[in-house]
Amino acid sequence: MGADKKPVIQVRNLHKVYSIGKNKVHALNGVSLDIYEGEFCAIVGTSGSGKSTMLNMLAGLEKPTKGQVVINGEHIETMNENQLVKFRRDHVGFIFQSFNLLQTMTAQENVALPLVFRGEDKKVRLKKAGDLLDLVGLPEHKKHKPNEMSGGQQQRVGVARALVVDPEIIFADEPTGNLDSNTSRDIMNMMQKVVREQKKTLVMVTHDNHLASFADRIFHIIDGKIVKIEDNRQGENEE
Amino acid sequence: MRFIDLLRMSVSNLWRRKLRTFLTVLGVIIGTASIVVMISLGLGLSKSTMEQIEQSGGLTTITVREGGGVSYSSGSVAVAVDSSSSDENSGKITDETAEKIMAIPHVEIASPVLSLYPILKCGAYEGNISVRAMTTEALKAMDIPLAEGASLPLDEENLQFLYGNQIITNFYNAKTNEYYWDTGVLPDIDLTNDPVFFIMDSDAYWNAKYGGTDENGNPVAQPKKYMYESTGLVAGTAEEYNEFSWEAYCNIEALKTQLKRIFKNSKIPNQPTRSNGKPYKEWYYEEMYVKVDEMENVTEVQQQISDMGYYAYSNAEWVEQMEGQYAMVQAVLGGIGAVSLFVAAIGIANTMMMSIYERTKEIGIMKVLGCSLGRIRDLFLMEAGFIGLSGGVVGLILSYGISALINTLLSESYYSSISYIPLWLSGVALVFAVLIGMLAGLMPALRAMRLSALSALRNE
Numbered sequence: 033m034g035a036d037k038k039p040v041i042q043v044r045n046l047h048k049v050y051s052i053g054k055n056k057v058h059a060l061n062g063v064s065l066d067i068y069e070g071e072f073c074a075i076v077g078t079s080g081s082g083k084s085t086m087l088n089m090l091a092g093l094e095k096p097t098k099g100q101v102v103i104n105g106e107h108i109e110t111m112n113e114n115q116l117v118k119f120r121r122d123h124v125g126f127i128f129q130s131f132n133l134l135q136t137m138t139a140q141e142n143v144a145l146p147l148v149f150r151g152e153d154k155k156v157r158l159k160k161a162g163d164l165l166d167l168v169g170l171p172e173h174k175k176h177k178p179n180e181m182s183g184g185q186q187q188r189v190g191v192a193r194a195l196v197v198d199p200e201i202i203f204a205d206e207p208t209g210n211l212d213s214n215t216s217r218d219i220m221n222m223m224q225k226v227v228r229e230q231k232k233t234l235v236m237v238t239h240d241n242h243l244a245s246f247a248d249r250i251f252h253i254i255d256g257k258i259v260k261i262e263d264n265r266q267g268e269n270e271e
Numbered sequence: 272m273r274f275i276d277l278l279r280m281s282v283s284n285l286w287r288r289k290l291r292t293f294l295t296v297l298g299v300i301i302g303t304a305s306i307v308v309m310i311s312l313g314l315g316l317s318k319s320t321m322e323q324i325e326q327s328g329g330l331t332t333i334t335v336r337e338g339g340g341v342s343y344s345s346g347s348v349a350v351a352v353d354s355s356s357s358d359e360n361s362g363k364i365t366d367e368t369a370e371k372i373m374a375i376p377h378v379e380i381a382s383p384v385l386s387l388y389p390i391l392k393c394g395a396y397e398g399n400i401s402v403r404a405m406t407t408e409a410l411k412a413m414d415i416p417l418a419e420g421a422s423l424p425l426d427e428e429n430l431q432f433l434y435g436n437q438i439i440t441n442f443y444n445a446k447t448n449e450y451y452w453d454t455g456v457l458p459d460i461d462l463t464n465d466p467v468f469f470i471m472d473s474d475a476y477w478n479a480k481y482g483g484t485d486e487n488g489n490p491v492a493q494p495k496k497y498m499y500e501s502t503g504l505v506a507g508t509a510e511e512y513n514e515f516s517w518e519a520y521c522n523i524e525a526l527k528t529q530l531k532r533i534f535k536n537s538k539i540p541n542q543p544t545r546s547n548g549k550p551y552k553e554w555y556y557e558e559m560y561v562k563v564d565e566m567e568n569v570t571e572v573q574q575q576i577s578d579m580g581y582y583a584y585s586n587a588e589w590v591e592q593m594e595g596q597y598a599m600v601q602a603v604l605g606g607i608g609a610v611s612l613f614v615a616a617i618g619i620a621n622t623m624m625m626s627i628y629e630r631t632k633e634i635g636i637m638k639v640l641g642c643s644l645g646r647i648r649d650l651f652l653m654e655a656g657f658i659g660l661s662g663g664v665v666g667l668i669l670s671y672g673i674s675a676l677i678n679t680l681l682s683e684s685y686y687s688s689i690s691y692i693p694l695w696l697s698g699v700a701l702v703f704a705v706l707i708g709m710l711a712g713l714m715p716a717l718r719a720m721r722l723s724a725l726s727a728l729r730n731e
């Protein structure tokens with residue numbers, strides 16, 4: 033079924049080498065993969081396997097040592113920092129493990145923040161932010177500051193913030209890493225639902241196989257290499 | 272990102288750290304105030320000097336007096352000594368001189384000044400006064416301040432006089448011989464409305480009074496008295512000095528007509544005579560009033576007049592010298608003030624630096640969420656600029672306060688104001704404070720801009 037779809041993300045032979053003194057760490061070792069429109073993909077691996085490195089490179093937060101990352105037909109690896117910022121602003125939503133909300137702003141303002149950078153009118157952006165907070169189940173917490181909310185609630189705000197710019201792709205690095213298993217499940221359910229309804233492409237990093245099972249496809253990564261791709265929708269293994 | 276959002280964000284960031292912002296702003300306040308007050312002192316000084324200069328003849332006038340003869344710049348002195356008839360006139364001011372000076376570019380008015388020292392009688396009082404007769408144009412150009420109801424003596428037919436406001440103190444009681452300076456009581460006369468009698472030939476008057484004789488040994492007859500219309504007084508009380516306080520002014524054409532009528536072919540007082548005692552046909556003047564169009568042309572015109580063989584005076588050299596001196600004084604004073612603003616700038620840079628360390632993570636988040644690099648720089652520049660602006664505004668208000676205080680505390684001084692803050696200084700101070708703020712914030716702002724988003728995010 034994937035064959036007739038266009039890949040939104042194409043990764044070809046991606047390498048990342050960190051040098052620490054004389055030591056070289058091959059965080060990524062020749063990764064190639066395609067992610068299609070509307071897919072929910074999980075990247076799973078043990079700690080230090082290179083998951084975060086991979087995600088950061090997809091989002092243009094880090095430059096690859098070698099290889100190509102093409103998103104929507106655009107080569108990310110050749111962009112300069114200003115182009116990357118613009119690219120993220122227009123195409124990408126980001127969900128962090130540690131939420132990364134601005135402590136001085138209310139939930140609603142936090143959600144509206146990416147729209148500020150897009151130059152949206154204040155009324156419009158607060159309205160959109162309010163709607164999204166309703167969607168992620170926080171209609172009561174719009175005026176709360178992050179330190180007045182639980183971790184789960186903060187991450188819902190984080191999800192809403194990622195969705196507010198109506199991005200084509202959402203990247204999430206261990207979005208439930210700081211949450212207990214019940215809350216994690218709630219958040220995962222919520223994300224899955226929203227992403228399906230709004231037909232977003234979601235790329236999520238996790239080290240938890242159980243959480244990964246929420247995804248359509250699962251990339252297993254060991255020592256900077258993809259060793260297995262699981263397709264949940266057909267329950268079969270592919271190469 | 273919209274400008275208004277940038278504004279909102281930077282203000283709220285400053286507001287978040289009220290105390291620190293306040294302390295930083297305080298530095299700018301003190302810096303701005305010290306610069307402005309210092310410069311205002313220098314400006315006050317030069318302003319009151321300028322006013323003094325203005326009082327003593329303005330900046331575009333040249334006073335021309337009889338010279339010692341044509342000055343030969345080539346150095347052939349021998350020629351000048353020969354006093355043939357043609358050279359007799361050299362260096363003397365005549366109507367011809369006026370025409371020649373008028374022909375110099377930039378000269379607007381060249382008016383001969385005919386001086387006369389008549390004796391005036393009014394009621395029980397007598398006074399020696401000095402009269403300056405000038406052309407209608409010159410009278411108009413001098414900006415003589417007029418008392419209420421007074422006007423300039425512009426009539427070229429009938430002789431009229433405008434009296435200086437302090438002339439009255441020159442009158443003495445003819446019986447007691449007491450002056451105002453002796454009694455402290457002003458003579459009870461009104462030069463505007465009381466009949467005033469002029470004795471044009473004061474020599475003859477004294478000779479007649481004390482039994483003098485003329486060259487033929489005949490006793491001198493008492494000269495006639497004449498009464499003329501008054502156009503009023505120069506503005507000011509008898510105690511208030513201005514440039515026009517001590518003289519009476521009249522129209523030169525009217526005076527000449529009158530003098531010719533009175534003296535016919537005999538010698539006119541204060542006019543030179545030939546060696547045989549006969550008067551000349553033409554008029555000779557002690558002085559000439561020349562007005563130039565612009566201040567910067569004064570020196571040039573003055574030079575040309577001196578080259579013609581006259582003595583020419585103006586305030587130009589004085590002003591130039593003063594300007595140079597005061598520019599130095601202002602630079603020194605401003606420099607002293609600038610030191611404190613410089614310290615304030617370091618304060619701003621420090622505050623912004625701290626702010627960036629505190630907000631590293633925030634900057635990282637903003638970058639990941641799509642805030643462009645330029646906008647991050649602008650945000651910090653704007654915060655620094657705001658510190659500069661608010662410090663500048665308050666500092667300026669403080670400066671006006673201090674300036675007013677200085678001026679009232681030391682108001683007894685001779686000068687009009689000791690501290691003077693012109694509008695341009697306020698403007699410059701504000702712009703300067705903002706610029707200093709932004710300059711101090713530039714390095715921190717660039718640093719914030721260059722922070723790597725990822726490492727900023729990892730920052731805890």
Ligand SMILES: Nc1ncnc2c1ncn2[C@@H]1O[C@H](COP(=O)(O)OP(=O)(O)OP(=O)(O)O)[C@@H](O)[C@H]1O
Binds near residue numbers: 078085
């Ligand atoms: N900035 C860096 N400098 C040097 N080495 C780095 C850097 N970032 C990551 N690495 C190394 O690259 C490897 C992969 O790191 P990465 O953060 O991608 O792991 P991960 O799969 O996300 O692990 P975790 O599940 O613990 O988050 C690790 O060995 C790590 O030490």
Ligand SMILES: [Mg+2]
Binds near residue numbers: 085
């Ligand atoms: Mg990681």
